[in-house]
Amino acid sequence: MLGKLKNIHFIGIGGIGMSGIAELLHNWGFEITGSDARYSDNITRLEKSGIRVFIGHDRGNLNDANAVVYTSAINTDNPELLKARELGIPTVKRAKMLGEILRARPNSIAVSGTHGKTTTTSLVGHIFTEAGRDPIIISGGVIKGLNTNVRIGSGDTIIVEADEYDRSFLQLYPTHVLITTIDEEHLEIYGNMANLIGDFVQFANRIPFYGKVIANLDDTHNRSLLPALTVPVETYSLNEATAINARNLLLHHSESSFDVFHGNEILGHVHLPIPGRHNIQNALAAISISLEYGIDFDTIKQAIESFGGVQRRFEIVFQNDNLMLVDDYAHHPSEIKATLNAAKQGWNRRVIAIFQPHLYSRTQALYKRFAEELESADVIVILDIYPAREKPIPGVSSQLIEDILRKKGIPDIHAIHKLSEVPALIHSLYKPGDMIITLGAGDVNSILSDIQTEIIDGD
Secondary structure, eight states: TTTTTEEEEEETTTHHHHHHHHHHHHHOEEEEEEESSOOHHHHHHHHHOOOOESSSSGGGGGGGSSEEEEEEEHHHHTTHHHHHHTTTTEEEEHHHHHHHHHHSSEEEEEEEESSSHHHHHHHHHHHHTTTTTOOOOEEEEEEEETEEEEOOSSSSEEEOOOOGGGGGGGGOOEEEEEEEEOOSOOOHHSSHHHHHHHHHHHHHTTOOOEEEEEEEEEEEHHHHHHGOOSSSSEEEESOOOOEEEEEEEEETTTTEEEEETTTTTTEEEEEEESSSSHHHHHHHHHHHHHOOOOOOHHHHHHHTTTTOBBTTTSSEEEOOOSSSEEEEOSSSSSHHHHHHHHHHOOOOOEEEEOOOOOOOOHHHHHHHHHHHHHSSSEEEOOOOOOOOTOOOOTTOTHHHHHHHHHHHHHHHEOOOGGGHHHHHHHHHHHHHHHHEEEEOOOSSGGGHHHHHHHHHHOO
């Protein structure tokens, strides 16, 4: 694999996608180095495995690299990237390297969609693992039980998360594709929804004739692309008698239960240890692909019921009768809706939502929808935008969301600029029994331990 390459350097190795690929290649015997702007848990894990990581980007970090892998977030003037190109060292984006990795096994499952990719990828991987298939898994989140986002198996199947950002998934040629949902996202790249849907069609249609696309029929945009698919397709649903469907749903606290049907034939009853209707849909996707690979339903059921979840996906950080702290990666209006619905449907608690918008471009495009979905929280705390890879856009700030909520007369809204000041604010707002949820893909979750300390030690 990868020809005669031996030494591979990763620019931005601390990213969740990059760290998983680096860890996998290191395990396969490649000499891996990397660099990143700052330390993270991912880097700590990589260093413990024997990978050398430089903090800060510098031309001297390349050493004896035969190839350089970088992400879309890396600027074109990055000194390591410039040096590699000056020396004629091959440079490839992360997605292209992931595409090469898929060639290492005869079977590959790519989980795509705007929402639900990480949970579905991790759940599929867990089922295949419990079924003795010994898969390779590359997920976009840290899988509880593994404490990493990658599983290095020796079986014949690779299960990966396929990201549509920067059209990355078009670098992949999997044998099977799952499509969870398609929603307004990354339109700064695609321009409009028609282009986004068109690329999902292109991605799905590249599977081989012996593969299959498995799609969520409950999603409006998924329905619109089905007529354009020229490959075998199977659908799943909460509402219709599709190939795989769920009925008799029960939602309580952090669990869900439902009956699984194949058409109108019942396969069995499943308890899912993660909350929300959206996660039942994710489970149906996992059930569908697992049955496609010949895994029996009893094994699938047992695996689902032992699934530990993924970090930052409705992760219950602390819980007693007086306080519940939850962290969720939700950074899109639809994800906020799903998370707050799960909270309201599963628990009888007042919900305090602490939202940190992620990216100026996303806020600019979706601030009205953010405001609409946040309304279902009882108390709303809005933080400044977490910029990540972006520079500020004039006129775009969290105040766009705040202003809409205030004009609607939503009573309990609090805007705060410093993350460090949030725990004290929450302490002043807290009432016994509250559920406090941090929402966002930035660093908003870093304050949860301080909130816990403020409330428990302060009372």
